[in-house]
Amino acid sequence: MGKVGIFSPSLQINTATNMTDLNSVVNECYNYLELIGCLRLLSTLSDKYMLVKDILFYHVIKRVQAPFESFKQGLKTLGVLEKIQTYPEAFCNILCHKPETLSAKILRDLFTVHTLPDVQALGFWNSYLQTVEDGKSATTMEDILIFATGCSSIPPAGFKPTPSIECLHMDFPVGNKCNNSLTLPITSTYKEFQENMDFAIRNTLRLGKEESSHYNEH
Template identity: 85%
Template sequence: FDSIPVNTATNVADLNSIVNECYNYLELIGCLRLITSLSDKYMLAKDILVYHVIKRVQAPFESFKQGLKTLGVLEKIQTYPEVFYSIFCHKPENLSAKILSDLFTVRALSDVQALGFWNSYLQAVEDGKSAITMEDILIFATGCSSIPPAGFKPTPSIECLHMDFPVGNKCNNCLALPITNTYQEFQENMDFAIRNTLRLEKEESSHYIGH
């Protein structure tokens, strides 16, 4: 739509010139119209917009509806729209220390002290006493900045390993916590690893897009 500068026309001659240049395309999408005055550009722009926003997606949308009908899902959606609202109109909830604590299941034989540090760390992040955010923790462990409507598969988990820094395994949504002697060391190592890992991932992503 941006490649057809209809709204930039300042007179009928300019508008006709634009229409002639895009004649085949306008004819293809059913938006070709006779230009008699400069004000016709607004109707032409509206026709093009309607095609791109509504008509162009109509066929895929109908195909999508047919697919939902196959197993009776569409009928259920139409009968109980409020039940499906949270899935089709997902609004990410604000993450909190409790939500993340409940989200991650603890693997067997985890270090008790490290788990205590983990809960204290979540509270510190929630209270703004850390350089990172709740979303950063979730991204580090799962690759997602919010909890999907259908949840995670597999369920996010935490384990404690004899290492200095945490490790996020996005393939199985597992967060490996470091085992440290003090809470201060635990928080510093968590902050450092998560902050720098996300920064490097962002830089790599920008570099990839740039090429």
């Protein structure tokens, strides 16, 4: 078969609903499964879960073992590995990324304004961020970031493209995770602005969780 994405075979196998479909997918991916050492006899439909587990184990564990061992050997050269193993807590802050605690200022600086904004709506946005930070909103800072970008924290390498905001004459905000943009509603009062922001963000995230749960069940 042609070039195979890491998760494509796993998804195809996992979503097979009968043995005919399952065997068809396995035959299609035969060369790939043989290459990574995951060929196994499938006698029942439930065997597909063990096959998917084997595929994921290969990519997450076995495939990175050689590079990982090479990395360890490099650390041993100057005695760094020994120090890490002796003082793991001291090296944790250096080697492990810890998500930055989100605040009103961080989100305010994170989102750039690419178009001429509505001054009042932008003022409402700044007030809203402070309201959320003070715990006086139904949403959290993480909710806002997820709504606009799909991420609950700022990645170590930052976002690409840079998160942006614009203001439009609409009732509710719109988050576009493809380009990390947030469209703010233009309302007459701050109360209406906050209620609409809270409603849209919370319901969008709730629907997203329900869809994810439904997918996992199947």
